[in-house]
Amino acid sequence: MTLRHLIGALALSLLLVACGGKDDHADDGHEGDAHGAEAPARGEHGGRLLAQDGVTVELAIAESGTPPTWQAWLYRHGKPLPATAGTVEVRLVRLGGVRETHTLVPQADGSLLAKSVVGEPHSFDVEVIARVDGKDLRWTYDSYEGRTTIARKISEDSGIRVAPAQPGVIADEHEVQGLLTPVEGRVANIAARFPGPIRRLAVNVGDRVRAGQALATVESNLSLTTYTVTTPISGVVLARNATVGGVAGEGATLFEVADLSSLWVDLHIFGADAQHIVPGVPVTVTRLSDGVTAQTTLERVLPGTATASQSTVARATLANADGLWRPGSAVKARITVEQQPAALVVPVAALQTFRDWTVVFVRVGETYEIRPVELGKRDAERIEVLSGLKAGDQVVVEQSYLVKADIEKSGASHDH
Template sequence: MITAHDDTRRPLAALALALAAAFSLAACGKAGEKDAHAAEGDKHAEHAGGEKKEGGHSEESELTLSSEEAERAGVKVEELRAQALRDDVVVTATIRPDADKLARVAPRIEGRITSAPAKLGDRVRAGQTLATLDSVDVGEAHAAWVHAQSELRIAEADFKRAEQLNADEIIPRKDFLRAQSDRDKAVAALRAAADKLRLLGGNPTAAGGNVSGFAVTAPFAGTVMEKKATLGELGSPGEPMFTVADLSRVWIQADLPEAALAKVRIGAAAKVTVPAYPGETFAGRVDHIGAALDKESRTVAARIVVPNADGRLKPEMFATASIESAGPAGGERREVLSLPDAAIVLMQGQPTVFVYEQGAYEMRAIEPGERSGGRTVVKAGLKAGEQVVTAGTYALKARKLKSQLGHGH
């Protein structure tokens, strides 16, 4: 049986249930919003702390490139292996002409330059005329030679006549001897005049206006390295007109550090490289080591002789010479890990290489050692068998720096 009191309590109970449901839904909404913010915070924290790979290692030092990207960047990878390396001495050097085959050509006497057919860079043969000059001294020498010839002809005629008269006992013996002496003096005078004309460079067969001319010639076959002869100017013994060099072999002039003296011997084999011909080496031998130490640079001059039949090595070129060691180790080879010089770059001042592992290029700091023949010894930071980038390293460095700038923004 329902009373009026029961009818009053029912609406109150319904209101209480509605309020409880509203409070419950509000609480659930706040909890869900808190969980969403927490999840977003975790994502930001993960981004700030660096991406994670399996095992918890950071991938900040790695780069990933597709095969097409690696090919465009010129990336090449090489397996690191222990290689035999001789303890050679590597020095910078300069190419010089062979001083034993270098001549600065000047006239023996003063003369006016009448022709200079030799040109800068010409290859000339021994005795070839480089220039011709006209000289009063040569003209006088030629005249003296002609006069001596005439005097000899007269003396010869007198001697023959005296010889015949002496045979017939028509003249005294002393007259015959005097004629013979005059003839001998004329022969000696002619010889002296001819020698003087030859020494001055005159031509005994010249005639007319050419008797005073003489030639400046190449002392040996070679190349005209320098020319200072101008038509009409006065040439003199104190001013070389031409420099001629035989470049069939050249000298590599190097300065050996004091610490390397015990490793280098005369006769040691050497390999020379020049920037003009990358990848090529020129073989030579050490043929001279200086007797004194330069007190300023603490080095000793050394000379390497290199054949240069094709003339590709030019004087004053810069070169790098690797000289075979003959020191305490006896030039023995040792097994070391080494990389091409181009494989190493500086990252924040630290020598660094890129190691290819599990599809990514990982930066790896190393401790480099000595350099020889375009390779650098690796003392620490790598081990044999690892795949190391040997070409395209600078492209990887640029990509890495670009990615770091992107993260900074």
Template structure:
């Protein structure tokens, strides 16, 4: 065989080898692609898209997952009463005739301000009946020309501080003591205070009374109003804590919606201890995750609506 024929055979062999190799590589790439597509889930990834502007209009609120303290509390009920040190029933020092009245019901007065003028029966000299402290006149029993005769002429009260008077029944007594923190609540207001006194109830009622002071310069704590108090009886530190309002039941799991940009994704969580407002998270979230803390039901409803549409 001459060299020319030998070269042609060699070239043919090389072309065959290259063609076979390229064909094998092309076939492998297609199979890998098919395998990759075959591994993808058959359903769509579950998430809800919502712009921040719309979320704000819908009342959606978010917060970052952080450590915290669970507070186990006992609920007490009672009413708001006047601070005894801030209520005075004003009388004249000496019996006599009321010659002038300067204060009427509802008037705000300053400490030392003249409420009325009385002429003494003994000396026939006039003297002033004054306000013992700054406050408001809540009762008036003095009129010009009347005799004072030791009666209460005015009642003056200062409501800048009031007391919560809470009933503690026997089954609650082991958990309640002085100096415990208590979160007080009345419609439209809440404040943390401390139980300062535990006293027997009058008339031998089957409970004792717990007293906690409340600042009332805002006027949101009216005397006589019904009040509730959550006495903190135990605190437990937890590594992750979220509001109960953030949790929804979805597809048999407790889920929390995690926000990432405009995406809200349901994440199954394992829950632990809880108090009246918050719950411990054992797994499913990380510190710093931004979750929907209020109105998370909107996202659950959107997912359920989407699934119902796919079924049809």
């Protein structure tokens, strides 16, 4: 954990203490409380005992070797009753008001068992409706797992941020390195037409020039008259190989001028990655000096390999109207080979672990709760969620480790 994370976690703890902590599900008079001081009584099958008027229902979640489902046993004055002596129905209200009803039916082993599955997390308000030997019975209690409450101001001050789970795109991307170079055909090497001494220089390296502009004056050795050396293109002076009083040799380059309004980005691709990259795919180029990015499209994959690195070179053109992209500079780039739509995505940063699950945290009001998720494809930023969330769920996308720490501190656990 980084120092910044440690400071954030400490700040959240101090804020919770300063505000008196969260309501840790204090006893409200209902049957048993998952986090109250008094643990609920347990029966011989490990289930919660619900007693009223001499009748007891032992209720548990059976999940040994099977998907989790509600199971119950009936007793009168502590003695077992046959499963056919009554009926049991379990009604659940999950965070966000989602309701479920599970009806238990008699089994040959003497228990009552529901056919419906109790999905994770096992975190809900429970209402048990039973009819045993003609008596109507009812119990309510809460059973929270992976849940905590954090006041809105505390969460905001701690940097906890949420965003809705929603449809998105998963990209097959390749991270590569590259080099900026002038576009071929947009560089002019300007020489003197006739040899002779240089009488005047009009520009310096870095100056912007326009086509036809005078760069120098040279006195011809043949005619002893002066003539003007001009640039055939507009651009920037990259090099000046001349001094006043020096001699301009025949054919010797005096100036190098380049049109840098656009540059080539030569990207180096290694190994099998080269087989997946074709012209026409999007490229995001990042300037290493300040992290600025630009979007372009891959134009071609060169047929040969770079001699020194034995890499395949893929080339794109980058607009450079402001001149801040400089030839010779190294850049990094992300080539998007393919984009696949996904029904539901969340940022990779939203993922955490809880017990042996991969989870995200969902916020409803000021309450946060785990959601075990089944995941699909991912890219550098997003991951596909196959199950465990629905569109619109408010998922913690920043500082999720703080929510995890607070849930673990609360000790919320299964009530099986």
